[in-house]
Amino acid sequence: MLISLDIRDILIIDRLSLELGPGLNVLTGETGAGKSILLDALGMVLGWKGRADLVRQGAEKGEVTAVFDLPPGHPARAVLDEAGVDPGDELILRRAAHADGRRQAWANDRRVSAEVLRGLSETLVELHGQHDDRGLLNPRGHRALLDAFAGYDLSPLRSLWTAQRQAREALAAAEAQIARARSEEDFLRHAVEELDKLAPQPGEEAQLDAKRRLMQAAGRIREDVARALAALSDEGAEGRMRDASRWLEGAADRAGGRLEEPLAALSRAMIELSEAQAGVESCLEALDFNPAELEAAEERLFAIRALARKHGVAPDDLATHAGGLRARLEALDAGEAGLGRLAGALTAAEADYTLEAGRIGALRRAAAERLDAAMAAELAPLKMERAVFRSVVAPGEPGPEGRDQVTFTVATNPGAPSGPLNRIASGGELSRFLLALKVCLTGGGQGLTMIFDEIDRGVGGATADAVGRRLQALALGAQVLVVTHSPQVAALGRHHWRVQKAVVDEVTLSTVVPLSERERVEEIARMISGDRVTDAAREAARALIGA
Known part of the structure; x- marks a missing residue:
């Protein structure tokens, strides 16, 4: 879980400390207030690829510090052990960006590389948004997502693939050696x-x-x-x-x-x-x-x-x-007999792999049916009961994880052609598909802080309320951070911050303010009615919060 985020001299933020908690954390604010800057800063300390000009104008360097809770058995501990860093109960990541382009990073006060930061990032934070290509929208990752959903053990199949590859290499080496010998x-x-x-x-x-x-x-x-x-x-x-x-x-x-x-x-x-x-x-x-x-x-x-x-x-x-x-x-002279033995070993290894790959393929097809059913149950509350989600398991190139290719496809209306998720769904529909997928695939939490960047864009009313409630359910026993423009989603947050800009000494600065209950009502009312907050908007905000 992300405990705190401290930002110094990054873009239009001079000093900012953000204390986060478990459950649903909501960030709201007007367009252009700087909500995306928080994600840029978090991405910097986690080693993500992003913009290079992060240092605030006039500053020599910018610095971001992120503190994560690290319970026993957390996957980040293995990454830290490999990097020679003492894990401790908390993980303090710090990264400095200099105006001349240099960057330095520390994990628990030990210098580390950006590669180590990215390795830690994969165990700490998961980012989702309409332009997410790291997992849900990338067809190359769909098979791994389906496998994680099903929970079967792929290690025997990987071992058989390795044995098959080694048998093939041994036969090829023997054939090459005999070919060289025959030439002389x-x-x-x-x-x-x-x-x-x-x-x-x-x-x-x-x-x-x-x-x-x-x-x-x-x-x-x-x-x-x-x-x-x-x-x-x-x-x-x-x-x-x-x-x-x-x-x-x-x-x-x-x-x-x-x-x-x-x-x-x-x-x-x-x-x-x-x-x-x-x-x-x-x-x-x-x-x-x-x-x-x-x-x-x-x-x-x-x-x-x-x-x-x-x-x-x-x-x-x-x-x-x-x-x-x-x-x-x-x-x-003895080569022919040796080749026959190696060819026999390869045939046996291929048969073992084919048998296990077939078994895993059958499990995948059964898991695909379960995921499709789970998605149908999730899409209905999101006002997409007419949409059809299918996990297509088709023959693919053999590899260490089998011979199947998995693609998530959707048809947004009955009779409409189905196609890849990232090509068929519109902006609002895509947001809800991604959210439903995440709810289905999470399965009890993975120790990750899940960040949803305006995933509710393009929806409103009852649909926005349904989106908020799926996020709220996803945050039970976990930590979810949502950047949102939806009052229905904001009203369901356990912790609420407002991102706002101000001009100080002719310099535009962005800050994040934790909201009290009264301030939450005002912020959600603003999100409902716009610049002019009415009493009716306040009543609507109270109704949303109390719902």
Whole structure:
């Protein structure tokens, strides 16, 4: 509920504080007194799109503060939590507009964006008038209004729509992947066959390169290695060292121990010599190769390097790369089975969605009949008993909330063609259709402050009285703010304010005055008779208030 509205330096308002209450709040005043300015100011603090030049001429900035009661569980609390604002028991919205075009906004003294204000607005205030295109007159919102009237749960249908979309996306992704793989199938099969045939192993390239270098050098070094082996053999160093050892052993007994160390050193040298000889023999054997073996090693080495260049990988990574290509080929071969499984999942998801969408469609058609009956009951007291309201449920584009399109249509007279609500009804008729719809759709209040901007325009007499009584009924247990020119509507208000203009120091200013009971009689009498208030008008005003 809107508790208060404080306005500073907005258009022709310099200072204004308005205390509102529950029930039916009525604002009256002569044309041009500034009633629409109050809505402009409220729209500014709620982030609505509106006129840019709101700052009063001569002022540096204008400011609007709105205070709302925020009971536990109010939907605005979720918006505030998401914005990081402490909700508290009251919500104080404040917005400043500077003359240079800058705007700043606060919620409970925390800076917030205009987007947050608009999110809060949807949970706090609902505006209705003849030019309302935010809900009742907008066919795009009629399905949501009918769903809210019926009160069924759409979350299973939304979940099934999501599951269907995900299944469709999974199938499309798999088909795209297989299509890409098919475009390179020939390359994959040739590459895998080529790699499998060569079967390169990690480290093999380096081994082949070393072997090739060794065989290339063998012809040049083999003669020197053979000569060295001969020098180390029996005819060379080994034989002479054995002779030296035999001669020294024969003389050792007579040398008084002086030859023991030389003999030990000679023994160690012979062991080292034997190891050297074995190594040289091994090298000589390695250098003894078949020229065809060098050709084979070079051929394989060059083949490995060529494949590495072809696939853009290091030679040691060829085996891993072959595994990756083989996996892609196997995925392609198994793709048909995978596509069949995904297509089956999509078919099942579509069937589930279709079944639930059909169930919701049946509920919508039943709800449409109930809404049409409720509207007929509401239109009769509004002197439109001959009008026909129909909620048309027709096939529409599938979506998360079903496959139905809902349009509110009217025929204002029997036999007259029906059509969209905002095209068929005249100004006065449209006001009453909107009011009847709001009464039917509200269903016990939603914690919103409902504002009706001259929704009673174009009606009078008993019809205006009926409009007022529907507004009064709508305000039971809720808060309704009505801007009206109808004395019948004004007389039913629980709280009454008059909007008036005055010229102060050659500056036109607008203000809002709360009316006492006596002042209410005078204001309603003015609304009845015009500028010259008569005693008869006063009596009529008292009769309306007391009715």
